[in-house]
Amino acid sequence: MFVETPFVRKKHRREILAKCVFGAMALAMVIPLVLIIGYLVFKAAPLLSWDFLTSNPTNGMRKGGIWSALLGTIYLVVISLCISAPIGVLAAVYLNEYARENWFTRIVNLAVVNLAGVPSIVHALFGLGAFVLFAGMGRSILAASLTLAIMTMPVIIASTREALASVPVSFREACWNVGASRWQTIKAVVLPNSISGILTGVILQVSRTAGETAPIMFTGAVFYRNIAEGNLFAYGIKDQCMALSMHLYTVTTQVTNAPDALPYAIAVVLLGTVLLVNATAIVFRVYLRSRKKW
Amino acid sequence: MPVIEIEKPLAPAPTPAAIVAPKARRSQRSGAAVFGEKCIEALIRLCGISAIIFVFAIFFFVFREGAPIVSKLDLGKFLFTTTWYPTSLGVPRYGVGALIVGTFSVTVLAMAIAVPFGLGAAIFVSEFCSKKTKEALKITIELLAAIPSVVWGFIGLTVMNVVIQKVFNVQVGLNVLNAALLLALMSVPIMVSIGEDALKAVPDSYREAGIALGCTRWQLIWRVLVPAAKNGLLAAVLLGVGRAVGETMAVLMATGHSVNIPHSIFDSVRTLTATIAAELGETAEGSDHYRVLFLIGILLFTITFIVNLTADLIVKGIRKK
Numbered sequence: 282m283f284v285e286t287p288f289v290r291k292k293h294r295r296e297i298l299a300k301c302v303f304g305a306m307a308l309a310m311v312i313p314l315v316l317i318i319g320y321l322v323f324k325a326a327p328l329l330s331w332d333f334l335t336s337n338p339t340n341g342m343r344k345g346g347i348w349s350a351l352l353g354t355i356y357l358v359v360i361s362l363c364i365s366a367p368i369g370v371l372a373a374v375y376l377n378e379y380a381r382e383n384w385f386t387r388i389v390n391l392a393v394v395n396l397a398g399v400p401s402i403v404h405a406l407f408g409l410g411a412f413v414l415f416a417g418m419g420r421s422i423l424a425a426s427l428t429l430a431i432m433t434m435p436v437i438i439a440s441t442r443e444a445l446a447s448v449p450v451s452f453r454e455a456c457w458n459v460g461a462s463r464w465q466t467i468k469a470v471v472l473p474n475s476i477s478g479i480l481t482g483v484i485l486q487v488s489r490t491a492g493e494t495a496p497i498m499f500t501g502a503v504f505y506r507n508i509a510e511g512n513l514f515a516y517g518i519k520d521q522c523m524a525l526s527m528h529l530y531t532v533t534t535q536v537t538n539a540p541d542a543l544p545y546a547i548a549v550v551l552l553g554t555v556l557l558v559n560a561t562a563i564v565f566r567v568y569l570r571s572r573k574k575w
Numbered sequence: 576m577p578v579i580e581i582e583k584p585l586a587p588a589p590t591p592a593a594i595v596a597p598k599a600r601r602s603q604r605s606g607a608a609v610f611g612e613k614c615i616e617a618l619i620r621l622c623g624i625s626a627i628i629f630v631f632a633i634f635f636f637v638f639r640e641g642a643p644i645v646s647k648l649d650l651g652k653f654l655f656t657t658t659w660y661p662t663s664l665g666v667p668r669y670g671v672g673a674l675i676v677g678t679f680s681v682t683v684l685a686m687a688i689a690v691p692f693g694l695g696a697a698i699f700v701s702e703f704c705s706k707k708t709k710e711a712l713k714i715t716i717e718l719l720a721a722i723p724s725v726v727w728g729f730i731g732l733t734v735m736n737v738v739i740q741k742v743f744n745v746q747v748g749l750n751v752l753n754a755a756l757l758l759a760l761m762s763v764p765i766m767v768s769i770g771e772d773a774l775k776a777v778p779d780s781y782r783e784a785g786i787a788l789g790c791t792r793w794q795l796i797w798r799v800l801v802p803a804a805k806n807g808l809l810a811a812v813l814l815g816v817g818r819a820v821g822e823t824m825a826v827l828m829a830t831g832h833s834v835n836i837p838h839s840i841f842d843s844v845r846t847l848t849a850t851i852a853a854e855l856g857e858t859a860e861g862s863d864h865y866r867v868l869f870l871i872g873i874l875l876f877t878i879t880f881i882v883n884l885t886a887d888l889i890v891k892g893i894r895k896k
Contacts, residue, residue, distance in 0.1 A: 299793035374619055410637055529725050552722060
């Protein structure tokens with residue numbers, strides 16, 4: 282019969298201990314997320330309402346809502362998306378479908394990695410130097426969106442590449458063998474089969490763009506601006522705008538005597554938007570994975 | 576006798592680009608179609624190399640604004656003195672030594688907290704938990720990574736500030752510890768995802784050999800998996816470092832923002848990134864102070880470039896093996 286020796290028992294104890302310790306470490310990341318969201322919502326509750334979203338800040342940003350900031354963020358996100366999504370997707374197509382394995386491709390890959398790693402404040406300096414001053418755009422929504430677009434492009438490149446790589450090579454071979462060229466194959470077979478993965482990447486990029494503060498601080502966002510309430514086209518592309526992330530920073534650090542709940546409410550709206558967008562991407566991804574046939 | 580099928584490791588599938596597509600027959604297509612395709616392919620190539628263009632453009636334009644000051648400034652003095660009085664009326668002094676120490680101290684403490692947790696969580700996700708828990712944890716980590724840095728900064732300013740004051744009974748809660756805790760939480764997600772990839776890349780035959788020898792899972796991890804995946808884990812840590820060095824808004828709001836060589840983790844400091852963010856809005860365009868801030872930008876760019884390059888080389892090294 283098998284008898285547990287002390288050595289074996291010790292081994293098992295260690296195994297359980299290790300599992301508990303590592304589990305606790307993983308749990309240590311879940312808890313802050315829940316605590317943070319719970320606490321913010323709790324503190325923000327008195328202010329959160331539809332009116333808060335659709336009215337301008339008043340009284341030196343101490344009263345009123347966040348309409349101009351919310352609309353500004355939407356402008357920045359949409360415009361930067363229009364710029365970075367096409368370039369990012371095509372760049373990923375190049376890297377996955379065209380680029381041979383050689384030193385040049387390695388450099389391109391390295392550039393993508395580094396573009397993702399450049400600190401956001403350096404992107405801000407770049408936006409200021411290149412778009413605001415050199416290109417003469419001035420501090421405007423356009424300059425800020427361009428800065429954000431370049432900053433978030435690696436997100437789209439990475440997820441699009443993953444999506445393209447998951448389309449089996451045999452699909453392409455079948456298409457080539459009936460006489461299609463490389464681009465025809467990409468257009469007719471590769472892109473339609475990976476569109477869902479690409480969209481997930483785009484959604485993730487939206488969430489990233491909405492939360493950034495540093496890159497827009499000196500390129501187009503302002504502390505305060507009043508716009509027509511309820512008008513979705515209140516900003517022009519050459520205007521400066523408010524943004525949610527910047528507004529949170531301003532209210533927290535520059536405005537004295539703001540009501541207690543105000544910064545919490547802004548934080549909840551910002552965090553809520555970002556997490557909602559991310560959750561959409563996750564649900565979308567899970568749904569598509571379940572539908573995948575190969 | 577049952578036939579035991581031994582799974583042969585598959586050769587890595589060739590990338591689509593590596594396969595030469597048969598030439599489409601030109602004669603059947605109009606010249607315009609072929610020309611259109613050429614144009615589109617040229618556009619794709621241009622977008623493909625855009626990343627290189629952007630990285631160079633970032634360096635060029637930041638350097639262009641900062642360059643005129645280089646000749647006026649003693650670089651040794653700039654890097655190694657700790658007097659940062661950019662707005663002093665008499666002789667403004669630009670010594671970023673204290674800022675570098677500030678960035679360094681916050682990053683080191685953040686990594687001291689984040690590395691055990693990040694790698695521990697990566698091991699748990701990769702080796703210990705069931706598939707369902709794994710999915711749930713990965714989603715949580717993804718959401719944690721999505722929290723904007725300004726929200727982290729806000730949490731540092733309002734919540735952590737008070738908590739640190741109460742728990743450690745100190746006067747100021749905005750200090751190295753506060754910022755390091757935030758940075759740790761911000762850089763853990765990237766460590767977990769890269770670390771998990773590294774562990775997943777260890778061939779299953781290693782695990783099977785270990786189990787066949789009677790290893791417990793803990794022994795397997797400690798003696799087999801961690802040594803085998805150590806390059807990938809190192810890359811994960813480096814990417815976390817890169818993230819922590821470059822972080823702006825959270826450290827701007829949570830470090831206390833005083834130029835200071837810290838003596839304990841409860842001292843306020845200021846970092847390179849936060850200095851740019853706080854002061855650029857108040858400088859006159861083209862002034863010395865303005866140019867020095869761009870020079871700090873170059874410094875940051877260089878630091879993160881080196882860190883990312885190292886991480887990338889390490890990861891590439893693994894793939895080759």
